Amino acid sequence: MMLPPHLSSKVFLAPMAGITDQPLRQLTRSFGSCNIVSEMVAVNAVSRRNPKTYRIADVRAENYPVTVQLVGNEPELFVQVVPLIEELGAAGIDINMGCPVKKIVNNRSGSYLMTDIARAASIITQVRNTTRLPLSIKFRKGWDCNHINAVEFAKMCEDCGADYLTLHGRTKTEMYSGTADWDIIGEVKAAIKIPLIGNGDITSPQTARQMLDYTQADGVMIGRAALGRPWLIAQTHKFLEHGILSQPMSxxxxxxxxxxxxxxxxxxxxxxxxxxxxxxxxxxxxxxxxxxxxxxxxxxxxxxxxxxxxxxxxxxxxxxxxxxx
Ligand SMILES: Cc1cc2nc3c(=O)[nH]c(=O)nc-3n(C[C@H](O)[C@H](O)[C@H](O)COP(=O)(O)O)c2cc1C
The missing domain is CATH 1.10.1200.80 (Putative flavin oxidoreducatase; domain 2)
Known part of the structure; x- marks a missing residue:
């Protein structure tokens, strides 16, 4: 399955608030090919023209494609903000429907939207109707172990016009604990026609290969394992594309x-x-x-x-x- 053309790799640096800022993105990209996503950007802050948030969303200085991740709850605010995000240089738009953090969930954003499919669908549909940029959704396995709805949610995203999806194999209540469920990634992959990026617990080029083989996902996203190892993302790309395992860094x-x-x-x-x-x-x-x-x-x-x-x-x-x- 084909990823949108601005994505040069099967490997993504995960969006991490307070971490994947411009300096880290640039450094990560300097090691070689990989896809870069911004930290999440709150649509209400952009609509209020909050200068700090504006700066986070401004990727014009970067000479590689950056997907900008938006978080919010009001479809109208997304519609208002997307043209500004385009002007600020985004190569793609990702919508955060997986964040489990209290502040975000209490605003009925992030993973909360997995419990309100009608609203999630309205946001995706309206963003789709506003922009021609590639559109992706990042989400989780479900709210908790009694509410696992990743397959249904993924099909909704596909029906509303998303170009590809990223799934973190944990529920909202698991936050970052335990082990990511790669089975659910395989199930979602089998249920949709658009590309799926698998995320959760990839720690090396070899585990990235295992995730792809196990789930048949179209790409991988790496977060925590890249902290203090910005070379890991490009090394994983090299391994997946060319079978070359890099030497440990001196x-x-x-x-x-x-x-x-x-x-x-x-x-x-x-x-x-x-x-x-x-x-x-x-x-x-x-x-x-x-x-x-x-x-x-x-x-x-x-x-x-x-x-x-x-x-x-x-x-x-x-x-x-x-x-x-
Ligand atoms: C400090 C931190 C900040 C994060 N911020 C975001 C974010 O802004 N948007 C998002 O979609 N996910 C965010 N995540 C989740 C990661 O993108 C990723 O889904 C998660 O860490 C699982 O992948 P991993 O096992 O490779 O770390 C964050 C994770 C961490 C650890």
Whole structure:
């Protein structure tokens, strides 16, 4: 089954609020081919012209296609906002119908919409009638284990004109716990004609292959496993397309990538915010390295970028020596 032409790969970087911002998207894409989705953008905030949300939705500076993800509840607001999103450079539009977070669900958005199929259908139909951009829906297995309606929901999305779908194999109440259900991904795939992207618990190029083989999905989406490993998405593409398994990243390359990331955060947000954001990323990049816990504890207390860079040097020198000894 064919994905829309702006998608150059079977592999997607998952939208992650507060994480897949422009610096991370650019870095991820610099490793090679893959599809990029923005953080979720609230349609009511865009319609109120909230400058912070506008900036999140603005992907014009990126020289690869970005699918912009929208979240909301009012079909009329989607209709109002979609032309602005087009102007801000989106190559495709994704609608978030899977987010389980309280704030979103309480606004009757995200995974709440899986319990209100009529409203979900109205949103999709009206967006479909407003834009010619490729349209996708990201959703879950269902609300809870007694309300599993992914197949019915997927058929509705297809009938309303979605071009492809992404399914995270967990219910809303599972949040991110337990194991993702790949069987439901297979069931949905068998029930629809449009392409389906499978999501949940892919941790490596090999598990991506397993998910595709197991479910017959048309593509994979990777989220948490890419945290601190922005190269993973392109490496997975290379493995799926060419059977080439990349070498593990050297300590030197991990350091270079982390520094590139911090520099990009600085350029985009300014040094102060970049340092705050760098705290979580540094933890992820250094996972599994010697004395990483102690380094993390130290790093989160650093208030000055030049000091942060000195500490990074020290930590990586120490790990390099350990690796050589
Ligand atoms: C911190 C975080 C933020 C997320 N934000 C979003 C979001 O904005 N939109 C969305 O559709 N899913 C969001 N997700 C869900 C992921 O896109 C993905 O569906 C989920 O993490 C399962 O995939 P994984 O097992 O590969 O991580 C988020 C997940 C995490 C961990």
């Amino acid at each position: 300590i030197e390359l991990i350091k270079t990538t982390m520094l590139r990331h911090i520099r990009a955060l600085s350029d985009y947000y300014g040094e102060k915010t970049a340092l705050q954001l760098a705290r979580k990323y540094v933890c992820w990049y250094c996972k599994g390295m010697r004395d990483a816990c102690r380094f993390r504890e130290k790093f989160v207390r650093i208030a000055d970028m030049s000091q942060a860079l000195v500490e990074i040097d020290r930590f990586f020198d120490y790990n390099r020596e350990e690796a050589l000894s």
